[in-house]
Amino acid sequence: MNRVRVILLTQAVGPLDYKLPAGMAAKPGSIVVVPLGPRKMVGVVWDEDAFPLDPVDPKKLRAVYELVDTPPLAKGLRQLVNWAADYYITAHANILRMVLSSSSALSSAATITEYRATSRVPTRMTELRAAALDQLEGAQGLVRELASEAGVSDAVIRGLIKAGAFEPVEVGIDTPLLLPDPDFAAPVLNNEQSAAAAAMVGAVKQQQFAPFVLDGVTGSGKTETYFEAVAAALRLGKQTLVLLPEIALTQPFLKRFEERFGTQPATWHSGMRSTQRRRVWRAVADGSAKVVVGARSALFLPYMNPGLIIVDEAHETSFKQEDGVRYHARDVAVMRGKFEGFPVILASATPALESRHMVQTGIYTGLEIPSRFGAAKLPEIKAVDLTLDAPERHHWIAPPLVQALQERIERGEQSLLFLNRRGFAPLTLCRTCGHRFQCPNCTSWMVEHRLVKRLACHHCGHVMPPPSACPECHEEDSLVACGPGVERITEEVQRLFPDARTIMATSDTLWSPEKAAEFVARVEAGAVDIIIGTQLVTKGYHFPNLTLVGVIDADLGLEGGDLRAAERTFQQIAQAAGRAGRGEKPGEVLIQTRSPAHPVIAALVDGDRDAFYDAETEMRKSAGAPPFGRYAAIIISSEDEREAIEAARAIGAAAPKADGIYVYGPAPAPLAMLRGRYRHRLLVHAQRSVDLQSMIRNWLNELNWPRGVRVGVDVDPYSFL
Numbered sequence: 001m002n003r004v005r006v007i008l009l010t011q012a013v014g015p016l017d018y019k020l021p022a023g024m025a026a027k028p029g030s031i032v033v034v035p036l037g038p039r040k041m042v043g044v045v046w047d048e049d050a051f052p053l054d055p056v057d058p059k060k061l062r063a064v065y066e067l068v069d070t071p072p073l074a075k076g077l078r079q080l081v082n083w084a085a086d087y088y089i090t091a092h093a094n095i096l097r098m099v100l101s102s103s104s105a106l107s108s109a110a111t112i113t114e115y116r117a118t119s120r121v122p123t124r125m126t127e128l129r130a131a132a133l134d135q136l137e138g139a140q141g142l143v144r145e146l147a148s149e150a151g152v153s154d155a156v157i158r159g160l161i162k163a164g165a166f167e168p169v170e171v172g173i174d175t176p177l178l179l180p181d182p183d184f185a186a187p188v189l190n191n192e193q194s195a196a197a198a199a200m201v202g203a204v205k206q207q208q209f210a211p212f213v214l215d216g217v218t219g220s221g222k223t224e225t226y227f228e229a230v231a232a233a234l235r236l237g238k239q240t241l242v243l244l245p246e247i248a249l250t251q252p253f254l255k256r257f258e259e260r261f262g263t264q265p266a267t268w269h270s271g272m273r274s275t276q277r278r279r280v281w282r283a284v285a286d287g288s289a290k291v292v293v294g295a296r297s298a299l300f301l302p303y304m305n306p307g308l309i310i311v312d313e314a315h316e317t318s319f320k321q322e323d324g325v326r327y328h329a330r331d332v333a334v335m336r337g338k339f340e341g342f343p344v345i346l347a348s349a350t351p352a353l354e355s356r357h358m359v360q361t362g363i364y365t366g367l368e369i370p371s372r373f374g375a376a377k378l379p380e381i382k383a384v385d386l387t388l389d390a391p392e393r394h395h396w397i398a399p400p401l402v403q404a405l406q407e408r409i410e411r412g413e414q415s416l417l418f419l420n421r422r423g424f425a426p427l428t429l430c431r432t433c434g435h436r437f438q439c440p441n442c443t444s445w446m447v448e449h450r451l452v453k454r455l456a457c458h459h460c461g462h463v464m465p466p467p468s469a470c471p472e473c474h475e476e477d478s479l480v481a482c483g484p485g486v487e488r489i490t491e492e493v494q495r496l497f498p499d500a501r502t503i504m505a506t507s508d509t510l511w512s513p514e515k516a517a518e519f520v521a522r523v524e525a526g527a528v529d530i531i532i533g534t535q536l537v538t539k540g541y542h543f544p545n546l547t548l549v550g551v552i553d554a555d556l557g558l559e560g561g562d563l564r565a566a567e568r569t570f571q572q573i574a575q576a577a578g579r580a581g582r583g584e585k586p587g588e589v590l591i592q593t594r595s596p597a598h599p600v601i602a603a604l605v606d607g608d609r610d611a612f613y614d615a616e617t618e619m620r621k622s623a624g625a626p627p628f629g630r631y632a633a634i635i636i637s638s639e640d641e642r643e644a645i646e647a648a649r650a651i652g653a654a655a656p657k658a659d660g661i662y663v664y665g666p667a668p669a670p671l672a673m674l675r676g677r678y679r680h681r682l683l684v685h686a687q688r689s690v691d692l693q694s695m696i697r698n699w700l701n702e703l704n705w706p707r708g709v710r711v712g713v714d715v716d717p718y719s720f721l
């Protein structure tokens with residue numbers, strides 16, 4: 001029968017059956033264009049056994065329009081999509097959109113029309129046009145891209161094209177990627193590294209599923225070591241994916257990769273232009289992209305011949321996606337290896353408790369590199385007790401840290417101050433009436449960003465200029481900044497050491513791979529004495545002349561009752577500390593805290609990671625928390641507060657009562673209002689033996705709620721409270 005089942009890239013309809021026109025052959029995984037009502041839509045031919053479907057009268061079936069000229073999605077990838085839709089309780093379409101994440105890759109044209117500026121000045125010049133021309137000097141791209149770069153509408157750009165200020169350029173987009181050479185510059189590994197590399201290389205050659213935790217202390221050379229596994233995959237003609245937690249880490253990685261393999265790998269991240277996306281997507285799908293480095297979205301690409309996935313800094317919580325499909329890239333990576341039969345390496349100096357547990361129970365293989373590479377030693381870590389050694393009023397750097405910074409400046413060495421807070425101050429209030437600036441769309445304070453003279457919401461992006469008078473009591477010049485952010489620490493450093501060269505490193509300053517590369521180049525060239533940064537600079541970077549790390553507020557992350565607060569704080573500070581003393585000169589780390597006896601701080605000072613993890617694991621066990629039990633959050637939101645509460649109550653009232661399941665709530669979600677939507681949450685806590693997904697699916701399928709209400713499920717949530 002020439003009938004196929006198709007999943008369309010929209011959540012609005014389930015899988016539909018179509019008939020194949022004569023002469024068209026499509027098998028499961030084939031990408032097709034089909035009619036849906038009056039529209040044309042992309043879809044994927046799916047295995048018939050995945051969904052129970054009513055038989056439709058064959059005469060009523062509409063015909064597939066077109067078979068897209070790309071290789072069909074492999075069976076293993078289709079299984080992964082089935083699994084992810086099931087596990088994260090979402091529609092197949094939502095997962096498939098991440099697989100087919102380049103719409104231009106699906107059209108057959110191998111060239112594309114971009115536009116670039118000519119020197120012709122349009123006869124009619126408007127303010128918008130002038131500003132756009134100014135912004136776009138030397139730029140080239142699609143109309144949409146140029147418009148967004150200049151911050152104007154597409155119409156403005158089209159007007160400029162008509163006026164001759166931009167001209168069309170035909171761009172070939174499928175130029176082949178260069179091949180990395182596994183033997184270009186192989187390093188000599190030390191014994192510890194060799195042992196770990198041998199295990200990974202062996203697994204790559206076996207071409208079977210094998211999960212590893214590559215657990216090496218900071219500066220142990222995990223990258224050089226897993227590069228051997230990449231080389232092994234290259235020799236077999238297999239594809240490797242390296243996942244990085246942040247785009248900012250891409251550039252230094254590319255440089256190291258090129259030094260090792262003679263050419264850069266393909267990259268994949270949200271900042272790419274659509275032509276680049278198409279080129280990489282197609283090269284991934286036809287197997288010619290041998291190594292891809294990317295953010296978590298690279299995980300779902302249709303690799304033709306995958307042989308290895310490496311998740312670098314695998315403990316990072318940014319691998320968990322918090323909107324759309326709430327998946328964890330680390331966990332999906334492991335499942336992908338399982339379905340498609342290849343090793344997956346989770347590399348970290350501070351593995352997630354869950355990963356460590358998998359090693360201890362023998363499900364993952366643990367590989368350790370216990371010491372730093374070469375002559376480098378792990379830094380000495382000390383706590384600075386802020387209750388004894390307090391900074392001056394309105395200052396945040398305590399005397400011992402001031403002195404340590406002074407010594408580094410004198411010796412020509414570099415320092416890093418770590419505070420995980422962007423902006424100048426986390427809270428602004430009126431000293432006369434106490435008014436606090438809150439985001440109008442979210443339950444969160446507006447954060448002052450003094451450099452750009454704005455108050456900003458870190459959740460929805462809402463910004464406003466700081467008013468000169470209080471909006472409540474109208475008192476002039478009455479606003480005070482409360483608490484420090486990195487901008488304020490930078491100011492303090494500049495006051496303390498007027499001659500020191502400082503640089504601030506946060507997602508506000510390192511927002512693109514290029515900016516991050518510039519930052520690295522400046523630090524490497526010795527043009528910086530003191531780096532002040534958020535968690536963005538605490539991992540991955542290797543600056544041999546950096547010998548001091550100061551943690552401004554170690555207690556910050558420990559506040560609040562988040563399940564992973566202690567673990568995350570430990571990881572963050574250990575990673576920050578790991579930037580010190582990576583070269584020949586020894587490193588020193590000073591941790592400012594009000595509770596030096598806290599188990600997290602004590603473990604860091606004693607260098608006793610295992611004791612900390614063991615105690616933390618015991619606590620999770622007795623609480624039935626992951627990995628010993630499971631959580632899922634059900635988030636109910638609406639622009640209408642009543643509607644949200646009522647829907648949440650109705651869902652709560654219908655909660656299943658069964659052994660091993662506890663449902664808490666509904667209660668206001670961690671951000672009770674977000675982007676203008678009121679949010680309520682139910683938290684489901686289940687024993688491992690419970691089929692959590694089926695239970696939630698059955699529960700929610702029975703219920704209805706008003707159109708304006710959205711109900712999302714977050715399986716294995718990372719944001720709590």
Ligand SMILES: Nc1ncnc2c1ncn2[C@@H]1O[C@H](COP(=O)(O)OP(=O)(O)OP(=O)(O)O)[C@@H](O)[C@H]1O
Pocket residue numbers: 187188189190193216217218219220221222223224348349373539540541542578
């Ligand atoms: N076998 C080797 N030969 C030459 N250089 C090496 C070797 N192993 C490591 N190095 C160098 O040592 C430094 C530290 O290595 P690397 O950055 O890979 O450590 P890491 O384990 O990833 O650290 P972190 O977890 O802190 O990011 C790098 O400059 C790296 O090039």
Ligand SMILES: [Zn+2]
Pocket residue numbers: 439440441442444457458459460461462675
């Ligand atoms: Zn907001």
